[in-house]
Amino acid sequence: MNDQGDERSQIARIYNSLSEEARALIVEVLRIENASLHLQLPSGLTDEVLRKVEGVVK
Amino acid sequence: MRLRYIELENFRQYHGVQTVQFAQRENRNVTLLYGANGSGKTTFLNAFMWALYGNLTEDVEESDRLVSDHAWEAASDGDRITVSVTVEFEHDSKKYLVKRSVEAQKQGTEQNLPKSKLMMWYQDESGARKEVDSARSQIDRILPERLSRFFFVNGERIEHLVRKDAYEEIQGAIKTLLGLETLDRAVDRLPKVAQKLRRKLKSNDDSKGIDSLTDSIDEIDQQVQEATATYGELRTSEQSFRDEITLINNRLAAAAETKALQKERTELEAQQEKVLEAQRNHQKARDSLVGHHGYLAFLGGLAAQVHRISDHHRERGDLPAPLKATFIADLLEAGRCICGTELVEGTDAWSALEGWRTRIGQADVDEAWHSLHGVMGTFEEGRNDALERLREVDVDIAKSAQERRALDGRISEISAAIKAVSTEENQESLESAREEFIDRLAKTSREIGRIKDRIDALTAERAKKEREIEQLNIKGEANNRVQHRIAVVKEVEHALRQVRDIASDTTRRRLEQRIRDIFIPVSLKKYEPRLTEQFQLEYWQQMKNGEKIPAPKSTGENMLLSLSFVAAVAAECREGADRGALFPGVGGEFPIVMDAAFGNLDDDYRRHIARFLPGMTSQVVVLTSKAQASGVVENELQNRVGEQYVITTHTTKTNLKEVTEKISVAGRDYHYQVIGSHWDGAELTGVQP
Numbered sequence: 001m002n003d004q005g006d007e008r009s010q011i012a013r014i015y016n017s018l019s020e021e022a023r024a025l026i027v028e029v030l031r032i033e034n035a036s037l038h039l040q041l042p043s044g045l046t047d048e049v050l051r052k053v054e055g056v057v058k
Numbered sequence: 059m060r061l062r063y064i065e066l067e068n069f070r071q072y073h074g075v076q077t078v079q080f081a082q083r084e085n086r087n088v089t090l091l092y093g094a095n096g097s098g099k100t101t102f103l104n105a106f107m108w109a110l111y112g113n114l115t116e117d118v119e120e121s122d123r124l125v126s127d128h129a130w131e132a133a134s135d136g137d138r139i140t141v142s143v144t145v146e147f148e149h150d151s152k153k154y155l156v157k158r159s160v161e162a163q164k165q166g167t168e169q170n171l172p173k174s175k176l177m178m179w180y181q182d183e184s185g186a187r188k189e190v191d192s193a194r195s196q197i198d199r200i201l202p203e204r205l206s207r208f209f210f211v212n213g214e215r216i217e218h219l220v221r222k223d224a225y226e227e228i229q230g231a232i233k234t235l236l237g238l239e240t241l242d243r244a245v246d247r248l249p250k251v252a253q254k255l256r257r258k259l260k261s262n263d264d265s266k267g268i269d270s271l272t273d274s275i276d277e278i279d280q281q282v283q284e285a286t287a288t289y290g291e292l293r294t295s296e297q298s299f300r301d302e303i304t305l306i307n308n309r310l311a312a313a314a315e316t317k318a319l320q321k322e323r324t325e326l327e328a329q330q331e332k333v334l335e336a337q338r339n340h341q342k343a344r345d346s347l348v349g350h351h352g353y354l355a356f357l358g359g360l361a362a363q364v365h366r367i368s369d370h371h372r373e374r375g376d377l378p379a380p381l382k383a384t385f386i387a388d389l390l391e392a393g394r395c396i397c398g399t400e401l402v403e404g405t406d407a408w409s410a411l412e413g414w415r416t417r418i419g420q421a422d423v424d425e426a427w428h429s430l431h432g433v434m435g436t437f438e439e440g441r442n443d444a445l446e447r448l449r450e451v452d453v454d455i456a457k458s459a460q461e462r463r464a465l466d467g468r469i470s471e472i473s474a475a476i477k478a479v480s481t482e483e484n485q486e487s488l489e490s491a492r493e494e495f496i497d498r499l500a501k502t503s504r505e506i507g508r509i510k511d512r513i514d515a516l517t518a519e520r521a522k523k524e525r526e527i528e529q530l531n532i533k534g535e536a537n538n539r540v541q542h543r544i545a546v547v548k549e550v551e552h553a554l555r556q557v558r559d560i561a562s563d564t565t566r567r568r569l570e571q572r573i574r575d576i577f578i579p580v581s582l583k584k585y586e587p588r589l590t591e592q593f594q595l596e597y598w599q600q601m602k603n604g605e606k607i608p609a610p611k612s613t614g615e616n617m618l619l620s621l622s623f624v625a626a627v628a629a630e631c632r633e634g635a636d637r638g639a640l641f642p643g644v645g646g647e648f649p650i651v652m653d654a655a656f657g658n659l660d661d662d663y664r665r666h667i668a669r670f671l672p673g674m675t676s677q678v679v680v681l682t683s684k685a686q687a688s689g690v691v692e693n694e695l696q697n698r699v700g701e702q703y704v705i706t707t708h709t710t711k712t713n714l715k716e717v718t719e720k721i722s723v724a725g726r727d728y729h730y731q732v733i734g735s736h737w738d739g740a741e742l743t744g745v746q747p
Contacts, residue, residue, distance in 0.1 A: 007564040
């Protein structure tokens, strides 16, 4: 499972290198996409992400 | 997902209500269904796909005729007929019941059916049955449709996983397994979000172009979307043409009259592929040569001309040199050195410069002349060398073209010979259909290349427009804020792309190891499987000198490798839940339902596959003809079969001769094909233990 350890540390490095606002936004974007993953034709998601961007990035 | 039972009601060949219970015991986990060709084995496989996803696979003919013909014919105009498939299964310690149904009203012979209705229930802890709100979403959470094709498998088509163009399917499966679709969706969505933000930028005197640039990006996005949709459709068509060609090849290889011809053609086509690859490489080499040294071809005689001119100048002593005698003479005449020293005749400074004038002159000119000759000599050698390499590569291209012509010629002869063979199965029409598919495949592949180029060009154009917007002198606090938001959105998009690539590659490597662990012990050859960085499933063999080369294709090994891939995917799902995955992917046990697992294989491979199947996953459903299962397959499976069924074909035809009317299973006779029956269709009968 070394691969998996490497994978996690690489992803952690990417996350840590992000600006604070990008870190906050990435979490929100993944949360929104995850919640809609099993919807066949999710509508309005782009606007939802946009609102989140405007809320998180000042 | 552990299957408990499936119930078919008037579903295609299956008239009335018919049920199959699936084997549940760990050491007897195989459910075996026997059926003659055309009896309804593929329909049975498709019943799962229809119940869960509302689709039938592409190889089902007349897919809009869902209602059993017998039920349809027996009904009067205006009568209502129900067609349904119900599947009960357990997943994640919960019992689910899925039912898809259509209620049709007969009007004539055409079956114009309304949209199907999907219902799903689960059993709660108290045992009460409760309806699931969003049935399709719940099914996709349990087993996404994209992954289902690896568990509900047509053996005749599974082999395509070993083909180079299956990489997208494999990559897709890996992403679904890992839950990387979340990342995919986010990466697709963020540019749209950035574009919406650009719309909020207010133009001013210095940034008038912003609106038109933003409009251009919208137009490009629209065009990319349309081109991507066309690309997807073309790839699907390309895949189906390849599948059809493979099926025809298999049929020609199975027929005694065309077996040898088809075998030779397969070998020639493999050679043709190699020659084509070599030709492409030669052409690339020529392109590179022309790109880097092509100009030399137009400079013939230049060296001789330079030599002639330089010789002339040498004789005159005015060949350009680092320090010229005239320069010294000018200084002496001016009476002042460039360092400021006054130059008076008879002084040391004057004498020193005089000395220099004597030392340079002819020697200096000679040196410059030699240097120029050296450069021109190298130039001439380079030119000759480039022309020689160009001639060599042209010869290689011509040789490849000649080899291709020879192979094409022999392949055409084989095609004509196959058409001339007279058999019960019309080989001429089969061969003509093959030619047509090859022609359509070539056209589609060309179109795919064209669309791909267009998408690449549009993507580059979009990036250019984005840069242009960034470079505009946009002023104002509100605009600055919007631009900052766009920058953060792009930062997130870039990070998610990286994360997706890392996670996808880690799983690819883990899956490759699983495939190796499964395949190597069961392979009859000394082949090693690989899942390449491009997600191509292939196998290699090690030569005596240790060198590894691509192994020759073999139907048996292809089948084993494809099954190993499916088993590896099943294992990945099984362990997915325990792995603590970063993203919510697919987890749990899944059954494998497989049609035509033993077609076109010799006894050794049938034995190996029969031995392999029960261990693939916790529950295996095998659909086979009696002829393909007799002997080695039944011997291997006899201690692993938990449930057995016979699909009896009923036909109203009476003039059929030499057909198998009964088969013996577990010591009893069962109707296999009923000739002169009062109805046409299929009937499922459970085999008595």
